[in-house]
């Protein structure tokens with residue numbers, strides 16, 4: 001279902017999200033993933049994080065071509081393992097903010113994440129990948145949403 005996108009300063013956007021747990025209901029998670037997908041694909045955006053549709057759980061969605069070349073992806077329970085000292089400075093926008101902001105971010109990151117709730121329930125290992133350039137920036141923007149952090153510094 002397409003959900004309204006919360007706008008700053010909604011407190012849900014500024015609240016750190018909880019990781020998905022093995023004990024979470026599959027039905028609840030499926031609804032969240034579907035809502036995130038439907039909402040992101042109803043607008044022009046690169047990705048969308050669960051808090052932006054009102055859910056403080058550690059999930060975000062990135063459209064095809066921005067993180068993976070040939071498919072879209074859900075990122076669940078992401079962890080930043082390492083980030084480069086080298087940074088880049090680029091203007092970013094956000095669906096939850098009216099204005100764009102100049103944002104400095106690491107150029108390369110090494111991250112872990114799940115992409116399927118089934119993996120968490122079955123205790124499979126998360127993916128571990130290194131991202132460079134724009135995909136790293138996209139990942140970090142959405143990751144910040146899960147920490148309750150927005151590009152306006154709030």
Ligand SMILES: [Zn+2]
Nearest residue numbers: 093094095096
């Ligand atoms: Zn955003």
